[in-house]
Amino acid sequence: MTASPKPLTAQIRSRKAQLALACRVTVGAAGAYAIASALHLRLPLWAVLTSLIVTQMSVGRSLKATRDYMFGTVGGAIYGGAIAVLLPHSSELGLLAVLVLAVAPLAFVAAFNPSLNAATVTAVIVLLVPTLSHVDPFDSAVDRVMEVAVGALTGLLVSFFVLPSRAHGQIRISAARTLERIAAAFGELLAGLTRGLDNDALHRIQDGIGSALVELNALGAEAERERAAHLSRGVDTGPLLRTTLRLRHDVVMIGRGCFAPLPPDLQARLAGPLEKISETFVAYLRSMAAALRNRAVAPPASPVDAALGSYAAEVAAVRSEGLTRGLSGGDVERFFAMGFVLEQMRQNLRDLERCVTEWSETPQ
Numbered sequence: 001m002t003a004s005p006k007p008l009t010a011q012i013r014s015r016k017a018q019l020a021l022a023c024r025v026t027v028g029a030a031g032a033y034a035i036a037s038a039l040h041l042r043l044p045l046w047a048v049l050t051s052l053i054v055t056q057m058s059v060g061r062s063l064k065a066t067r068d069y070m071f072g073t074v075g076g077a078i079y080g081g082a083i084a085v086l087l088p089h090s091s092e093l094g095l096l097a098v099l100v101l102a103v104a105p106l107a108f109v110a111a112f113n114p115s116l117n118a119a120t121v122t123a124v125i126v127l128l129v130p131t132l133s134h135v136d137p138f139d140s141a142v143d144r145v146m147e148v149a150v151g152a153l154t155g156l157l158v159s160f161f162v163l164p165s166r167a168h169g170q171i172r173i174s175a176a177r178t179l180e181r182i183a184a185a186f187g188e189l190l191a192g193l194t195r196g197l198d199n200d201a202l203h204r205i206q207d208g209i210g211s212a213l214v215e216l217n218a219l220g221a222e223a224e225r226e227r228a229a230h231l232s233r234g235v236d237t238g239p240l241l242r243t244t245l246r247l248r249h250d251v252v253m254i255g256r257g258c259f260a261p262l263p264p265d266l267q268a269r270l271a272g273p274l275e276k277i278s279e280t281f282v283a284y285l286r287s288m289a290a291a292l293r294n295r296a297v298a299p300p301a302s303p304v305d306a307a308l309g310s311y312a313a314e315v316a317a318v319r320s321e322g323l324t325r326g327l328s329g330g331d332v333e334r335f336f337a338m339g340f341v342l343e344q345m346r347q348n349l350r351d352l353e354r355c356v357t358e359w360s361e362t363p364q
Contacts, residue, residue, distance in 0.1 A: 028158040029052055032154040036048070036151075039146070042135070049151065054151070054159075056159070058165050059160060064225060069118050071118075073119070077122050080125075125140070129143075166234075174212070175240055179289040180286060184282070185255075189205065189255050190277065190278040192261070202255050205251075206252060243351045243355055254338070257338055262334070262335070266331075274311065276307045281307070291360065297357060
């Protein structure tokens, strides 16, 4: 009975970002409704919905959501109000024609610029609300902008002050997860040099890393948005993102040579060094992920250098003995490409070591 709270506590800690978001969304919705009611806005519903939309996982994402939603709302209110005033309509057919004129151009613009999606919705609201509540189209447009402004500002302030979550801090966690995926993929791919890998296995390995990089790059854009607004004092995210991407490229290059096993003679000579490289690189990448997650100093790269030195020595021995002369063109290409990629990966790991050290030394 005494051990049961520990797993629950660990689960709560692992979900603290999601719990903080839920708290911010709740506070933002309640605050937006209270402010809209105090200002006697016509439809507090839109203030509440706007606060829900702009309250995001990080401050940087909230900034972008607020900017996009406000621009779309103001643009849609101006356009929808102008259509309603310039094209009077008193019948259902006339309202339908005006609605088409309002929606079609804005939907076309939003197709090119998704950040203006709110413009179409706002224009429709500005056109239809007067027919339902018998208010002037101009007043409807002003009400809509006021309601959205209250919701957007409330959501943004809540994102700043209620359990704020910076994208800059989230990058460390996302980058650590990506490095762990790269480590797992590296181990699987090198094993393919002795048994081969089919296309389905290769796609499964690469797709997982790709989705992790998409999330990481999105967080990078949000973090730089925070830095531009002077909301974060963290280090530049660019070097870490670029190094992680280059490591992914290394994994892709290794995958291209793993669709078939090496010839038996080469396997017999290189299996041991490749296994050592696999164990060393995987352990090193995972230790780098742990250091990044915990803001710790990067571990030394000496085991990586030793493993690559042993592999290079065995490759030199294989070449001096002439074991590569009878290989096909494809096998020769894969043999030399593997050495090049491993050396390139060593350089990228050195860059990663510098990035992790920089993140450990710089305050958040």
